[in-house]
Amino acid sequence: MEIVERTERRLEARDLIYEVGATRLLDQVDLNADKGELVGLIGPNGAGKTTLLRTIGGLLKAREGAVLLDGDEVSRMDTGQRAKSIAQVAQLPPLAQGFTALEVVMMGRYPHMGRLQSERSVDRYAVRKALDTAGAGALADRTLETLSGGERQGVFVARALAQEPRLLLLDEPTSNLDINHQARFFHIIRGLVDDGITAVAAIHDLSLAARFCDRLVLLNKGVIVAEGLPHDVLTPKNIEVAFGVRAIVSSDPASGVLGISVMETGSGGNSVGAGTRVHVVCGGGTGARLMYRLCEAGFLVTAGPLANGDTDRSAAESLGVEFVPVQAFGDIDAVAHNKHLRLIRESEIAVLSDVAFGSGNVRSLEALLEASLIVLATMEPIPGRDFTDGEATALFDQLSPVAAWSDLEALVTGLSSLARNNEGTQEIPNSSRENQQ
Amino acid sequence: MALGIVTRLRPPRGAALGTRLAAGGAVLITLLIAIILLSLSTGPLDIPVSHVVSIIVEPTGLHLADYNHTEEMVVERIRLPRIVVGALVGMALGVAGATMQALFRNPLADPGTIGVASGGAAAAVISIATGASSLFFLALPLFALCGAIGTAFLVYAIAIASGRFSVATLILAGVAVSAFMGALITLVIIAEPEQGTLRGILFWLAGGLDSRSWDHVWLSGPLILLGGGVIVAFARDLNLLMMGEDDARSMGVNVRVVRPMLLTAASLITGVAVAVSGMIAFVGLIVPHMLRLVFGPDNRVLIPLSALGGAVFVVLADEIARTVISPAELRVGIITSFIGAPFFLFLLLRHSRRVSSL
Numbered sequence: 001m002e003i004v005e006r007t008e009r010r011l012e013a014r015d016l017i018y019e020v021g022a023t024r025l026l027d028q029v030d031l032n033a034d035k036g037e038l039v040g041l042i043g044p045n046g047a048g049k050t051t052l053l054r055t056i057g058g059l060l061k062a063r064e065g066a067v068l069l070d071g072d073e074v075s076r077m078d079t080g081q082r083a084k085s086i087a088q089v090a091q092l093p094p095l096a097q098g099f100t101a102l103e104v105v106m107m108g109r110y111p112h113m114g115r116l117q118s119e120r121s122v123d124r125y126a127v128r129k130a131l132d133t134a135g136a137g138a139l140a141d142r143t144l145e146t147l148s149g150g151e152r153q154g155v156f157v158a159r160a161l162a163q164e165p166r167l168l169l170l171d172e173p174t175s176n177l178d179i180n181h182q183a184r185f186f187h188i189i190r191g192l193v194d195d196g197i198t199a200v201a202a203i204h205d206l207s208l209a210a211r212f213c214d215r216l217v218l219l220n221k222g223v224i225v226a227e228g229l230p231h232d233v234l235t236p237k238n239i240e241v242a243f244g245v246r247a248i249v250s251s252d253p254a255s256g257v258l259g260i261s262v263m264e265t266g267s268g269g270n271s272v273g274a275g276t277r278v279h280v281v282c283g284g285g286t287g288a289r290l291m292y293r294l295c296e297a298g299f300l301v302t303a304g305p306l307a308n309g310d311t312d313r314s315a316a317e318s319l320g321v322e323f324v325p326v327q328a329f330g331d332i333d334a335v336a337h338n339k340h341l342r343l344i345r346e347s348e349i350a351v352l353s354d355v356a357f358g359s360g361n362v363r364s365l366e367a368l369l370e371a372s373l374i375v376l377a378t379m380e381p382i383p384g385r386d387f388t389d390g391e392a393t394a395l396f397d398q399l400s401p402v403a404a405w406s407d408l409e410a411l412v413t414g415l416s417s418l419a420r421n422n423e424g425t426q427e428i429p430n431s432s433r434e435n436q437q
Numbered sequence: 438m439a440l441g442i443v444t445r446l447r448p449p450r451g452a453a454l455g456t457r458l459a460a461g462g463a464v465l466i467t468l469l470i471a472i473i474l475l476s477l478s479t480g481p482l483d484i485p486v487s488h489v490v491s492i493i494v495e496p497t498g499l500h501l502a503d504y505n506h507t508e509e510m511v512v513e514r515i516r517l518p519r520i521v522v523g524a525l526v527g528m529a530l531g532v533a534g535a536t537m538q539a540l541f542r543n544p545l546a547d548p549g550t551i552g553v554a555s556g557g558a559a560a561a562v563i564s565i566a567t568g569a570s571s572l573f574f575l576a577l578p579l580f581a582l583c584g585a586i587g588t589a590f591l592v593y594a595i596a597i598a599s600g601r602f603s604v605a606t607l608i609l610a611g612v613a614v615s616a617f618m619g620a621l622i623t624l625v626i627i628a629e630p631e632q633g634t635l636r637g638i639l640f641w642l643a644g645g646l647d648s649r650s651w652d653h654v655w656l657s658g659p660l661i662l663l664g665g666g667v668i669v670a671f672a673r674d675l676n677l678l679m680m681g682e683d684d685a686r687s688m689g690v691n692v693r694v695v696r697p698m699l700l701t702a703a704s705l706i707t708g709v710a711v712a713v714s715g716m717i718a719f720v721g722l723i724v725p726h727m728l729r730l731v732f733g734p735d736n737r738v739l740i741p742l743s744a745l746g747g748a749v750f751v752v753l754a755d756e757i758a759r760t761v762i763s764p765a766e767l768r769v770g771i772i773t774s775f776i777g778a779p780f781f782l783f784l785l786l787r788h789s790r791r792v793s794s795l
Contacts, residue, residue: 098734
């Protein structure tokens with residue numbers, strides 16, 4: 001996705017406040033969009049996305065704030081002037097039965113025509129072009145009720161284009177379409193944007209938003225929570241703040257496309273962690289599943305030093321787990337070591353994975369000496385994983401792990417009972433003793 | 438029936454606006470002229486069509502055939518004004534019906550939906566019962582017109598009283614006010630001791646065009662043409678309003694001005710129609726529906742054709758009312774319902790999928 005021009009600001013909404021009765025639906029919202037930019041509006045139901053779009057489009061009057069389009073205030077435009085500048089596509093296009101696609105698209109020419117003027121060739125040309133651009137050229141003579149949802153959405157995009165707007169506002173336009181039509185729809189919008197139109201779209205599907213938008217604005221309860229490039233906005237932390245769910249944000253290694261899936265926390269046996277802070281020392285892919293399962297079980301997870309390119313580091317990033325970033329093939333410097341020590345001291349339990357130790361990461365074991373409670377997530381003896389000529393083994397022997405489980409589910413159960421007993425006696429649960437042999 | 442011919446002459450659905458309008462207009466104007474000529478020549482005194490044509494074109498200086506003075510008097514003083522009033526009333530009801538259906542995005546809307554017709558009727562009935570209707574010439578239609586317009590304003594005031602206009606509130610307020618006016622009419626009828634007056638009330642309520650004069654034409658014609666003209670000029674706005682208020686506004690329709698204006702125009706012409714003809718049922722409901730089946734929902738075609746179709750329907754119904762039990766007369770409102778209801782049901786069943794097309 002190339003960016004066309006970033007020289008002038010097309011849309012500038014400042015300090016928008018919109019209220020219904022005593023309820024504030026928009027609270028000092030700012031939103032900017034440049035020429036040739038597709039801005040995605042995301043957020044939970046009731047966040048104010050539709051209200052914001054309607055306010056920008058001039059359908060609602062903000063109590064305070066201003067919406068500027070190329071410097072002109074939208075609320076001061078007359079309806080015709082506004083319709084020539086801003087077009088909107090609703091979530092559910094009206095089912096006005098009996099009208100043909102061509103007639104519907106011709107309605108978009110309303111602001112360009114005089115009251116008693118009949119359609120001119122310029123209008124017919126604009127309508128034909130709009131239908132073709134929106135991929136609805138073959139539907140011109142079909143009546144609306146004979147069209148599928150995707151086809152009808154295409155007709156209403158064509159109608160919006162027939163207005164020849166500078167700004168296109170889309171309110172969850174694909175929420176009723178299948179995945180194929182969703183992608184096709186956004187490819188069309190993307191093409192328009194790359195040709196210089198500005199579009200703001202409320203989008204339900206976060207992955208879709210990340211894939212097609214230049215920038216995202218995350219809205220919650222009428223307030224902007226985050227805005228910026230998709231991968232900066234769609235962090236597990238932001239998603240948890242806005243949507244109230246733990247999410248895994250992964251980036252497809254090949255395409256770079258962001259994928260978002262929701263973790264089911266807090267249901268059934270999944271909340272055993274109850275916010276206990278657990279620190280995981282891992283690397284080389286030994287901790288990915290472990291961290292995921294611990295997050296899912298409701299533990300507050302942090303991780304030790306992880307080099308860039310490490311699978312465990314990607315896992316920590318997509319889970320929103322705080323970790324100690326280090327350079328690949330480099331040593332753990334003083335700054336990293338201190339951060340690691342802090343994370344260990346702040347957690348109630350430290351878990352050591354099946355990770356192998358070399359000269360680069362052996363300092364992790366040194367830091368673990370500070371842990372109050374150590375659990376091993378492996379039964380493998382340390383000498384097999386020691387590539388430091390005994391330095392790692394020597395450090396390991398100074399640790400006094402209270403338990404060890406190689407089975408992930410047993411580990412989760414064990415950690416939760418450890419967490420519960422932590423305040424009282426430091427008794428080791430029975431199951432762990434058996435396992436430790 | 439007459440409009441059935443139109444169904445057979447259906448132009449292709451994709452035909453251009455102008456083509457559809459011209460085709461429909463040509464058929465309906467031909468029908469209207471034919472029915473008017475038939476209507477002018479039939480009655481207690483049979484007048485040959487050639488004489489009728491001759492009487493009509495006489496003022497232009499053309500002399501086509503010889504006719505006697507009685508024939509001239511019957512055509513010019515009795516039959517022609519009655520037919521013109523009928524045509525005007527039909528136009529008004531057809532246009533108002535199509536307008537209300539589009540404004541309310543509801544195929545069941547008719548000119549009486551917001552209580553205009555029943556308000557006009559209540560005022561007329563009260564004026565008959567109190568004798569106020571005979572105070573001066575045209576007193577009855579004037580009372581009815583005031584009642585209709587007053588009711589329209591009342592209903593509109595109720596709908597905007599909540600602070601925010603809503604179509605649903607408007608329809609519900611119209612239904613409530615209509616029910617109230619209906620009860621008022623019933624009350625007056627029950628309380629009326631005088632047989633003659635009672636008969637006059639029932640007569641008026643059944644809707645009729647008997648003994649309408651050129652004065653009725655001058656009273657109703659300008660207002661109906663004015664209101665109808667405004668609606669025709671805003672037919673494209675009506676199309677956009679059928680897409681919903683938000684859509685219409687985002688495409689540039691000034692809904693806050695256009696909608697009250699169209700409501701006022703439709704209410705005015707309905708009120709005028711009720712004032713000069715009483716309650717003529719069904720025209721505003723079925724004429725736009727039939728035409729929509731043939732010509733599609735575009736109001737730029739539908740509104741002008743509904744005017745012509747309404748005129749054809751009312752003039753034809755009046756012709757039947759005048760002749761079917763001659764020398765006595767039936768009421769035109771009874772005929773419109775008797776013919777209209779079964780024909781409408783026939784269309785409904787035949788095109789059950791498309792009747793809802795609005």
